[in-house]
Amino acid sequence: MIPRIEYHPSSRGLHRAGPVSNLLVLAGFLVAALSSSSLSLKGGALLVVLALAWFSGESPRRFLGSLRFVLWFGALLFAAQALSVRDGTILFRVGGPITDGGLIAGAQMTLRFLLILGASFLFVLVTDPDRLAHALIRLGVPYRYGYAFILALRFVPFFRRELELVREAQRIRGIRPSVRSVAGLRRTIRYTFVPVLVAALLRVDSIAMSMKGRAFGLYSKRTPSERVGWSGVDAGALALLAGGITMSVLSRRWGWP
Amino acid sequence: MSSSSGFDVSVDELTVRFPDRGRPALEAICEQIDAGAAVALTGPSGCGKSTLLRTVAGFIPSLLPAEVSGGVRVGGLDVMHADAAVVAQRAGLVQQDPESQMCTLRVRQEVAFGPENLCLDRDEIARRVDRALRTTGIEKLAERTTTTLSGGEKQRVAIASILAMRPGVLLLDEPTAHLDPAGAQQLFDTLHRLRASEDMTLVVAEHRLHPLLPLRPRLAVMDGGRIVTRRPTRRREDLLALGLRLVWDRVTPASSIVHRPTLRWNDVSFDYGAGPLVDRLSLAVNAGEVLGVIGPNGVGKTTLLRLMAGLERPQRGNMVRDKDQTIGLVFQHPHQQIFERSVRLELEMDGPLTDSERHALLCEAHLEGLDDAPPLSLSLGEQRRLTVAAVLRRRPDLVLLDEPFIGQDRHNTAWIIGRLLEARDRGAALVLVSHDIALVDALSDRVLFLGPQPLLGSSEEVFATLAERGERPFTPGYWGGQR
Numbered sequence: 001m002i003p004r005i006e007y008h009p010s011s012r013g014l015h016r017a018g019p020v021s022n023l024l025v026l027a028g029f030l031v032a033a034l035s036s037s038s039l040s041l042k043g044g045a046l047l048v049v050l051a052l053a054w055f056s057g058e059s060p061r062r063f064l065g066s067l068r069f070v071l072w073f074g075a076l077l078f079a080a081q082a083l084s085v086r087d088g089t090i091l092f093r094v095g096g097p098i099t100d101g102g103l104i105a106g107a108q109m110t111l112r113f114l115l116i117l118g119a120s121f122l123f124v125l126v127t128d129p130d131r132l133a134h135a136l137i138r139l140g141v142p143y144r145y146g147y148a149f150i151l152a153l154r155f156v157p158f159f160r161r162e163l164e165l166v167r168e169a170q171r172i173r174g175i176r177p178s179v180r181s182v183a184g185l186r187r188t189i190r191y192t193f194v195p196v197l198v199a200a201l202l203r204v205d206s207i208a209m210s211m212k213g214r215a216f217g218l219y220s221k222r223t224p225s226e227r228v229g230w231s232g233v234d235a236g237a238l239a240l241l242a243g244g245i246t247m248s249v250l251s252r253r254w255g256w257p
Numbered sequence: 258m259s260s261s262s263g264f265d266v267s268v269d270e271l272t273v274r275f276p277d278r279g280r281p282a283l284e285a286i287c288e289q290i291d292a293g294a295a296v297a298l299t300g301p302s303g304c305g306k307s308t309l310l311r312t313v314a315g316f317i318p319s320l321l322p323a324e325v326s327g328g329v330r331v332g333g334l335d336v337m338h339a340d341a342a343v344v345a346q347r348a349g350l351v352q353q354d355p356e357s358q359m360c361t362l363r364v365r366q367e368v369a370f371g372p373e374n375l376c377l378d379r380d381e382i383a384r385r386v387d388r389a390l391r392t393t394g395i396e397k398l399a400e401r402t403t404t405t406l407s408g409g410e411k412q413r414v415a416i417a418s419i420l421a422m423r424p425g426v427l428l429l430d431e432p433t434a435h436l437d438p439a440g441a442q443q444l445f446d447t448l449h450r451l452r453a454s455e456d457m458t459l460v461v462a463e464h465r466l467h468p469l470l471p472l473r474p475r476l477a478v479m480d481g482g483r484i485v486t487r488r489p490t491r492r493r494e495d496l497l498a499l500g501l502r503l504v505w506d507r508v509t510p511a512s513s514i515v516h517r518p519t520l521r522w523n524d525v526s527f528d529y530g531a532g533p534l535v536d537r538l539s540l541a542v543n544a545g546e547v548l549g550v551i552g553p554n555g556v557g558k559t560t561l562l563r564l565m566a567g568l569e570r571p572q573r574g575n576m577v578r579d580k581d582q583t584i585g586l587v588f589q590h591p592h593q594q595i596f597e598r599s600v601r602l603e604l605e606m607d608g609p610l611t612d613s614e615r616h617a618l619l620c621e622a623h624l625e626g627l628d629d630a631p632p633l634s635l636s637l638g639e640q641r642r643l644t645v646a647a648v649l650r651r652r653p654d655l656v657l658l659d660e661p662f663i664g665q666d667r668h669n670t671a672w673i674i675g676r677l678l679e680a681r682d683r684g685a686a687l688v689l690v691s692h693d694i695a696l697v698d699a700l701s702d703r704v705l706f707l708g709p710q711p712l713l714g715s716s717e718e719v720f721a722t723l724a725e726r727g728e729r730p731f732t733p734g735y736w737g738g739q740r
Contacts, residue, residue, distance in 0.1 A: 007362070009402045130362045151360065162593065168568050169594035172586045173606070191596040198592045198633045206357035209316050210415075212341040213350050214371030214422055225369040225382045 006157045008125050013056030014233065019132035020139070021237035022123055025052075028244030029119035033112045038251035039104070042111040045244070049118045056126050063121075070117045074110045081106035129153040134224050143222055151207065155200070162199045166192055263293035263458035264332030264347055264425035266313060271327035273308055273317060273482075282308040284482040285327070290458060292332075292425075295472045297490065298462040300479030301666030302638035306462040307353075309479070310428045312336075313460070315344030331426055345371070348426040349419035353434045355411035364390075364406070364414050365399045371422040389417040392454060393447050408554040409440020413447055420451075426458040427451070433465060434663055437554040437692050438730035441465070448472060464666075466496055467736055504733060505699035508674070511545040511681050519544050519582065519655050519686035520565060525574035527557075527564055534560045537574065540705065540713060542655070542686045547677070549701030549716065550690045551731055556707045558690045562586065562657045565688060578655070585653030589660045591640035592633055600635075600643060601628045607651050622646050623669055638664040642673065649676050656680050656687045662696055674700065698733045706731065 009015075014022055032045045053063040064071065081102060083094070088101030133146035170177065175191055178184030211217075250256070266288070273283040283305045290296055298306050311317050315336045318325050329336045331347045352358055361367045368389050372382040390396045393413045398406065403414065412432055419427060429448075433441035445468040451457065452472055463469060466476070470490060478486040478499065490496060518541035527535040534557030542548050550558050563569045564576065566586045588594050597603040604610060604618065619625050622642045627635065632643055645661060656677070662670050677700070681687055691697050697704060697716070704719040706712040710726075712719045720732045729735045 009362070009404075128362060130366055147360070154360075165588065165590075165593045168563075169586075169588060170596070171568070172566060172584065173594065173596075175596065190598075194633070195592050195595060199590070202592070203357050205321070206352060206354065207360055208320055209311070209314075209341075209350065209352065210358040211360055211370075212316070212320060213314060213345050214418060215342045215345040215374040216370075218340075218342040218345075218374055219376050221376060222373045223376050223379060223382060225373055225379055225386075226366070 006124065007127060007129055007153070008058070009128070010057045010126075014052060014122070014126040014237070015056055015128075016231055017126075017233040017237045018231075019127050019135045021234040022127045023132070024241040025237045026119050026123040028241035029115060032244045032248050033115040033119070036248040036251045036256075037108065038256040039107055039111060040256055041247055041251045042108075042115055046111060046115050046118060048240075049115065049122055053122050053125070056122075058125060063125075067118060067121060070114065070121075074114050077113055078106040078110040081109050124153070131226075134226065137224065144217065147211075147216070155203075158203060159196065159200065162196045163192070166195045169195075262425060263456050265292040266290040266348075266426060266458060266460070267328075267330045268309075268313070269328045269330075271309075271312065271329060272325070273305075273312060274324040276322065276324070281482055282323070283312070286482075286484060288477070288484060290460065292458055293456050295452065295459040295474040296461070297466055297469050297472075297474040297476050298460060298479060299464060299466060299476065300485075302664050302669060303636050304479040304666075305482040306479055307430050308482075310350055310430050310460065310462060313426070314348050314350035314428055315339060315341040316350070342374070345422060345424065346375070347424055348428060349422050349424035350428040350430065351412070351415050351419055351432050353431045355408055355415050355435065358415045358418075359403045359411065362402055362404070364395065364401050364403060367403055367414055368399075368418045368421050371418060375422070385421045385423070389421040392420055392451060393417040394443075394450070407440060408436045409443045412436060412440065412444055416444075416447060416451075420455075424457075426460070429459075429461045429463075431462050431464065431664075433463065437552070438694055438735065439553055439728070441692070442468070442730040442735070445469065465736060466490070467493060470496075504695045504736070505674075507699050508678060510702055517544055518542060519578065521577040523575050523577070525564065525571045525576060527560060527569060527571045527573075529560075535564065535571070535707075536711075538711065539574075542688060544654075544684045544686050545681055546703070547681055547687045547689060547701045549697035549704045550688060550707060551692070551694060551697055551704060552707035558707055559589070559659055561707065562659055562688065562690060565655065565657055582655055583651060583653040584655045584657065585648040585651055586657045587641075587645055587648050587659060587661050589663070591637065591644045594644055594648075595632045595640060598631060599629050600624060600632050603632050603643060604647055604650065606647065618646055621672060623672065636664075638666075638669065641665065642669060645673055645676060649680055652680075652683070652685075654685055656685050658687065658689045658691075660691055661689070662691060662693050670696070694731060695733050695736050 014025070029045055029049065032041055036042065050060050050063065054060055082098055083096055085102035085105040086097060086099055088099040090097040090099050092098050129150045133150045137143045137146040170191060177188040177192065179188060268286050268288040271283055271286040272281050274281040286309065298309070300306060308317065311321060313329055313331065313336065317323050319341050325337060331344065334344065334347055336344045359367055361370055365386060368386045369382050372385045390399055393416050395410065395413050395417060398410060398414070403411065406414065433444055436444060448459070449471055452459065461469060470492065473491055476488055476490045476499070477484050486499060521541040523539050525535055525538050526533055550561060552558055560569065564571060566584055595603060597606060601615065604615060615628065619627065624639055624642060632640060635643065641661065641664060661673055665673065677687055689697065689700060698720065701716050703714060704716045706719055706723060712722055723731045724734065
């Protein structure tokens with residue numbers, strides 16, 4: 001099963017915040033993930049992501065369930081780092097020596113990876129792509145790019161669904177994907193991606209006709225019919241961004257573990 | 258706000274040829290449609306209905322490249338030399354698949370999308386949106402997200418979003434092809450309401466003509482890229498006089514229904530986490546039997562097929578079938594189960610065919626001469642026939658069919674029926690999911706209606722009960738049949 005990474009309409013938690021505020025929250029987490037080497041800050045930020053998901057109506061179990069591939073990949077990253085980095089004291093051996101430096105490097109990379117992906121997933125989950133595009137357009141982004149962004153986000157679940165159906169058709173027809181040989185790999189790619197690509201092209205034709213057929217692109221500007229308001233949740237989101245940046249600066253200055 | 262005023266449409270010697278096709282899609286079409294008229298466009302699949310509508314809407318050749326000669330004018334505007342976005346202010350096209358037309362997430366945003374592009378002021382946009390929602394009867398859906406709507410609701414949103422442009426000419430390309438009978442009825446009711454409230458020119462390409470009769474349309478029958486017949490239609494008899502049969506004769510039941518279930522379900526339940534799609538269902542499908550499955554969009558018909566095919570596991574109950582049994586599943590969208598580079602290779606994935614066998618099969622399926630053509634370059638109707646042929650070549654014991662007749666004309670439908678009956682007569686069990694009630698009535702030994710109150714029984718019993726319940730669109734009578 002391919003994870004469902006898409007916007008979930010709701011009126012809880014961060015769903016009530018404006019799209020730009022959610023973008024700023026994401027920026028706060030990215031700053032924490034990329035600019036600080038503090039494990040405790042990254043771990044804490046990851047817990048805040050989970051808390052925000054819960055606050056926005058997503059149970060931690062479902063949230064983590066959707067991220068299970070990311071978690072598996074994070075575990076692989078950790079193992080690879082732990083096995084390959086030999087700095088520091090040897091703690092024990094699993095095939096090769098495992099050092100405290102290797103474990104710290106693995107935890108650094110894994111937490112950074114999980115924080116970036118987790119915060120991005122939370123952002124996608126709670127941010128209405130239409131409202132985000134409208135907000136970006138209001139901030140000066142040309143509306144054609146804004147809508148290209150909306151459509152790109154709308155294509156993610158479409159690709160996922162098409163891919164699942166093509167794989168099922170292969171199962172029914174007795175086709176087993178194989179990547180053990182070049183010929184097998186080529187066949188798998190052809191049998192999988194060509195049908196998905198064709199579906200995407202059909203969809204692009206259809207959506208292009210639908211948009212052009214409603215005068216999209218007729219003028220250099222368009223009238224947004226909805227106004228985006230400001231709420232207490234937006235203020236909270238801004239505070240979170242400020243908090244993320246402040247903690248990152250403090251963690252660097254005081255060398256938090 | 259005043260209602261939309263219709264524009265006339267003038268087509269003069271229009272010929273359209275697509276780059277990858279030898280024969281023109283449209284050939285020297287001449288047609289004059291007066292402002293405010295209603296025209297029903299019909300004809301076999303691939304006859305050029307969609308191409309004509311797309312050309313009038315300004316998409317060909319500006320968006321879809323083609324070699325074009327002749328002229329098309331909508332309200333005096335030469336659409337052949339105008340940008341599609343300019344033509345959109347005069348003619349609006351509603352496509353077949355409502356899902357693929359949505360470009361925003363909420364109904365109100367979707368309907369406002371066009372007027373926003375016209376740079377109207379916010380008050381005018383709000384007025385247009387409210388009126389379009391009211392005309393199509395979907396005011397209550399205004400704040401819903403488009404992903405939660407049924408197919409019929411989505412198609413009405415698509416119509417509302419075109420109406421908000423106030424185009425003057427409304428073009429609909431088989432708008433009920435993907436809708437359940439109730440959704441199709443809502444759509445036809447919307448068109449009737451529209452005719453009463455707006456002075457708009459209406460052109461509808463449809464196979465199902467009986468529900469259009471109250472619009473009193475002029476009928477244009479197309480074949481091979483030309484309009485071959487034009488006449489006014491008022492009554493069912495006008496359609497029959499043109500040889501446009503509305504119903505199918507009931508097929509003779511198999512002489513050898515073996516009362517040995519190919520598949521048996523006991524108390525099966527399944528859901529995706531948002532309420533049961535299949536709820537404590539028990540049934541058996543026998544060898545040599547056709548079970549027709551009908552019901553509203555989103556009620557779980559495709560899920561039922563997926564469970565039968567073993568692609569999903571029930572959360573409750575058990576399913577019994579022979580483990581050596583072979584299963585054939587015809588998907589609703591054929592491109593999802595086409596894998597090879599040529600029609601020949603696709604047909605021979607499950608074993609070689611002699612030249613004469615392959616030639617005969619392709620001729621019967623109206624795919625003659627396409628042996629080496631890439632399957633994904635075929636029309637949707639051709640792709641669907643190819644997948645039916647490829648699936649049935651494996652001689653499956655259980656044949657599962659998800660809307661196999663969409664986009665097929667009567668001749669090709671008859672070919673598919675013939676192949677299905679061959680499979681049935683050699684002892685296969687068939688489960689047919691279809692919104693085409695007349696065909697389900699003609700083909701099925703028993704019918705399963707999936708809905709809030711499921712029904713399973715002979716087609717006579719099930720349709721009689723549905724008629725009593727007031728679910729007329731799910732009975733053959735609504736579509737011009739007798740029951």
